[in-house]
Amino acid sequence: MKVRIFDTTLRDGEQTVGVSLSPDQKLSIAKKLDQLGVDAIEAGFPVISEGESKAVKMITSEGLSCEIAGLTRTIKGDIDAAVDAGLNYIHTFIATSDIHLQYKLQMTREQALEKAIEAVEYGKSRGLQVEFSAEDATRTDRDFLKQVFGDVAKAGADRIDIPDTVGYSTPEYIAEITKDAITATQLPVSVHCHNDFGLAVANALSGIHVGAACAHVTINGIGERAGNASLEELSMALQCLPQDQKYETNIKSELIYDTSRYISKIVGIKVQPNKAIVGDNAFGHESGIHTHGVLNNPLTYEPISPELVGRTRQLRIGKHAGIHGMNAMLEEFGVQTTDDQSKQILEKIKVLGDQGQQITDVELLSIASDVLGEKGIKKIVQLSAFSVSTGIGIMPYAFVKLNIDGEDFIGTDYGVGPVDAALNAIQKITGKVSELKITDYRLASISGGATALCEVTITVEDPQGNSVSAKSVGEDIVTTSVKAVIDGINRIMLKNMLKEKQLN
Known part of the structure; x- marks a missing residue:
């Protein structure tokens, strides 16, 4: 089964606190995402500013191979702004949970449903592909959610999206309402999951496993509050994790790491070291037990090959290191040691590690030089x-x-x-x-x-x-x-x- 990847780094990702992108930056990221192989890019929210509209126009004019969508509320002016920005695909939304209806929109359920239908009909009348989102779907009354999805499908929606707006769902519940949406609409269903409880990728996978055709994701999982489902984690889980049915995406996995680093630098948000797939430590090994195993067979402590996502294995040195890993690191620099010399070098490393010091490659070589009695390793x-x-x-x-x-x-x-x-x-x-x-x-x-x-x-x-x-x-x-x-x-x-x- 082919899963569609809808990337919202430029829209939901930009809603990360402290992130604001210029039109040129947005265009450069869009090009990178297109090269990565995403099926659709949510380029922005055209009505919110002149700069946002300009950015969307630049992206729609670039001739990228993926689809380009823009976000709109269920307001005609928003939809008109999307058309003016050159879009032929909108992602339109209105909240459907009682808490949003009462405290944000001051609407009844019936009024919200009427707005949803009107927006879908208006979008179709303007020749647009329309994906409809019921904001805060996972806290919406289940029967009402089914009604909303069924009625917007009848109004002409092309796709349905289930947003877990505040990351409130569990994998079990997202599976249930995904099946509801498919039954009620007979349309392609997307899942849009947030990470407030650390379940965004798990929830997205759960929706896909019961028939969702698409996942909304961001690079590095950036987004409001705790972020969105991470493109790199979701795509690699679909590709590599064992399951009854095999899933494919158009993502060129070998470009994942480069794309992650590129976007991290532009948005100014450093990837946490222990982040799955793209974090600095994701393929790093220090423990002597682990490095010994990896040197014999990488599968002992690596679920996937680092090269699959454009990375390389990193052996690290520290107080948990063992002889085998340390010698392997020294050999990378052409340093050969006797057993006794190796023990002396490792002991010095452990002493520094016990003092709470981080030991870099350069310090390892300096310690080795001291033990070997050399005046220094060649400086190029x-x-x-x-x-x-x-x-x-x-x-x-x-x-x-x-x-x-x-x-x-x-x-x-x-x-x-x-x-x-x-x-x-x-x-x-x-x-x-x-x-x-x-x-x-x-x-x-x-x-x-x-x-x-x-x-x-x-x-x-x-x-x-x-x-x-x-x-x-x-x-x-x-x-x-x-x-x-x-x-x-x-x-x-x-x-x-x-x-x-x-x-x-």
């Missing part, structure tokens, strides 16, 4: 010079000169601050040389007073999704940040260079 990238300028009324600017494997490179760039400018300049160089990206930057203060020390932790990633972390401590934030980035770049370039030698 050397920082030759850098300077930053900033002040009131001018945009921060940075100059960076790097020597990469004997060749000098110069990069300059601006930023929102001196650190941002310096990192942008470095990334200009490394992006040109080896397409490396700085994917994470964290700053912490580790002492107080006028000479406070700061700790910078960064992650550098290559186009294949391989990443390396590095940490630096110092008094000056800009210098400390630059040193951390250079350390990270050195480690990932060394790792990739050794891989290329092994392949050749």
Whole structure:
């Protein structure tokens, strides 16, 4: 069975507190979603502002391969605004629960039903495809909900949507009302689930398992309050989890991680590390028992291959680490150790871990160098010079000169601050040389007073999704940040260079 994926990142996702997108940003996200393979994009709510209408027009004019929908209330002016924005598909809604009718709309059930029918009929008269939503469906009287769905179907609706507006449903109940909607309308039914109780994906799956044809989702599960059903979790659950009936979507799963990171950066909401599928730790292993198992057979502790969603496996080092995982990490950098040396390195790591310290790849290599008696592991990238300028009324600017494997490179760039400018300049160089990206930057203060020390932790990633972390401590934030980035770049370039030698 093919399940339709209706992405509402640009509408419900933008209703996340603190998120506001420009028309250009919306268009760039729409293109990314289209490449990902979504069947429909809810581009926005055209009537709410000129900018929103402009964004929808830009998206409808782009010639994307997926369907483009716009949200409307059951008001003729909203529907007209959707048509003016170039839409031929609307998602129109009115609340049907008694609490919404009494306290929000001040309407009777009969009045709300009349508005719903009028909107569907008007939308059809304007030549639109109409998907009708009964807002707060899961708290609506069940018999009344069936009546509403049946009557809007008779009025000409093309699709029906069941919104669990405040995430109040259970999988068992969403299954029951999904079957009601299918029986009452004989139309394709969508489920639109919110995550207030952490059940959004489970509820969406439950609706699909009993016959819903479509799920409304957002990238990274963003949305109002606790968010919406997550596209990445739902699509991979449909594809991979065992069930009686197999489900397919048009989602190109290998693009999921890249899409997640792209949209996370634009909307300014970092993905939590333990987020399923796309979180930093989703395919990360530190425990010695786990890493030993994964090294022998990844299926021991990974339900799916990370490459399936555009990711790579990450072995991490810390106090829970074991010899096998640590040695595997060292071997990625070309470091060979005896059994005794491995034990010494691991003991030092556990001591740091017991002190509550996070141990990065760079620190692992530094500890290994101390134990092995080496003066240092090869540095491919050397920082030759850098300077930053900033002040009131001018945009921060940075100059960076790097020597990469004997060749000098110069990069300059601006930023929102001196650190941002310096990192942008470095990334200009490394992006040109080896397409490396700085994917994470964290700053912490580790002492107080006028000479406070700061700790910078960064992650550098290559186009294949391989990443390396590095940490630096110092008094000056800009210098400390630059040193951390250079350390990270050195480690990932060394790792990739050794891989290329092994392949050749």
